[in-house]
Amino acid sequence: MALIDVPLSRSGFGQTQRVDNWWVQPLVVFCVLSAFILYSTWAALQGQHYRFGPYLSPFYSPELFGADGWFGRMPTWMPVSVTAAMLILWAPGGFRVTCYYYRGAYYKAFWADPPSCTVGEPRKTYLGERSFPLIVQNIHRYFLYLALLFLVILTRDVWNAFWFNGRFGIGVGTLVLLTNLALLSSYTFGCHSFRHLVGGFRDRLAGASSRKRVYDCVSCLNRRHMLFAWCSLFSVAFADLYVRMCSMGLWTDWRII
Secondary structure, X not given: OOOOOOOOOOXXXXXXXXXXXXXXXXXXXXXXXXXXXXXXXXXXXXXXXXXXXXXXXXXXXXXXXXXXXXXXOOOOOOOOOOOOHHHOOHHHHHHHHOOHHHHHHHHHHOOOOOOOOOOOOOOOOOOOOOOOOHHHHHHXXXXXXXXXXXXXXXXXXXXXXXXXXXXXXXXXXXXXXXXXHHHHHHHHHOOHHHHHHHHHOOOOOOOOHHHHHHHHHHHHHHOOHHHHHHHHHHHHHHHHHHHHHHHOOOOOOXXXX
């Protein structure tokens, strides 16, 4: 078999022999993730308009402190600039930041490590994930446990969204929160760490039929992990936006039932 040497001259940042528009994907990822970070940070700092009727923004769930919080009003020793969202967003945020898929996305888009395959990087050495801050990525499995707990809390929020003044009903907001829960669940249950948790650490699954069925189901979600990662990112932001706009009186929540 004949061997062909393909020279890869990419010594400088951005240098490559690729002729396609390799920069489009990392640029889109950079813009979308930056927009989400800016919006979520802004929303978390507001501390208001996160409730409307039975709806609670996922950015503020669970509401630990506040008029309807688990522990009552905010303690007097807490800085007035601290909002309910700031106390809990580090957990779902940490789950996304350490996600195996998102790593590959923002490594290219934000750190250019590398900006794309066979494209020159801005640094000469590769440090890997053995030193700070990238070593923090290795605690992703522990953020998974917190993410699973948040799904339980969001399920309760969706249940509450079906009840208007003690009577069963369905509004557009109910469907928005329900869709968000479905997408977040698909993203979380398709996580690589969850796949390992339900059966991946076993050498053989042939003797554990129930576990194999669960493993196969998680594997099915895992194959669409990228899709659910992006869809759930948009859905959680839109869910907050919907509740916020309705609370401000800018949007009308139409009742279906």
